[in-house]
Amino acid sequence: MPTKLHWLAAVALLPCLYAQAPPKPQPPKPAEEDLGPVIKVDVDLVNVFFSVRDKKGGYISNLAKDDLEVLEDGKPQEVKFFTRETDLPLTIGLLVDVSGSQGALIEEERSASYKFLAQVLRKKDEAFIISFGVDSELLQDFTNSPGLLRQGLAGLRLNAGVSGMSPTGSPLPGSGRGTVLYEAVWLAAKDKLRSEVGRKALIVITDGNDVGSRVKIEKAIEEAHRSDAIIYSVMFEDPRYTSMAFGGSSGEGPMRRMAEETGGRVFRVSRKERLEDIYNMIQQEMRSQYALGYVATNQSKDGTFRKVEIRSKNKDQKVQVRKGYYAPDEGDLKKPSKR
Known part of the structure; x- marks a missing residue:
């Protein structure tokens, strides 16, 4: 699995005194190299x-x-x-639900996601891909390579495992992990976006039902705030599974909360609006920001x-x-x- 290592170099300047040697003449300074525009971060x-x-x-x-x-x-x-x-870099984290409730939707998620990333990313932009079910998996680290993104999306696969579901598909009270939605958002914001600069967005494709995350939704939202990430929530449900496993309940409430708290929006895939249509709307919004x-x-x-x-x-x-x-x-x- 590709990994992007962020190295921090600590340089210590040690004063050296040469009392007996006269100072050496300094050579003329070379012309400064034009490195292009520099982003200066003011903490205030x-x-x-x-x-x-x-x-x-x-x-x-x-x-x-x-x-x-x-x-x-x-x-x-x-x-x-x-x-x-704004010409600031754009970093997108694509988080895709591959839990048991999404099994029939993965192929459409894969196809539409590739088209979106291929269209929206420019030369200085980057994206990463995380899937989540009973646990989270980094399928592709930061890149703007269409080939690597396609390869990462090819890794989308059902991740149901021991989901804590009863034989009828209902979540068992107090049972194990099933869909670590909040945990995936928290990890993506904290571990991947916190130290990035420029515009940052998390696009979360899910039915919105969290089962087994070790962090609460409040902590996921807090970490998104600390990383300055906008969350776009995309509700994508298999109605057959939702009605069986969750009694017809929808996870739209928590997804709307995450989106609105961070300045994003919540979308719902339907017969009128396909996933590809929603991706086009997100792209339009990101290109229309002030x-x-x-x-x-x-x-x-x-x-x-x-x-x-x-x-x-x-x-x-x-x-x-x-x-x-x-x-x-x-x-x-x-x-x-x-x-």
């Missing part, structure tokens, strides 16, 4: 990605900075930069959650944005960018 700058839609659901593409109001914990903030066309940054008036490094609200002065327009972010702790260390 709060960066927010968001989209704006009209009453009919269409994306608004001509907003200016003065059309918006930004508040943190209810207090107005001064916007330092604002742009619609980005803004502000220096928070609250400069405390206390690690608390700060609520963020962006309002359009046009009441007919709806802003889709994450609910907030976690301020850094005083003891946090800056981590070098990997891009």
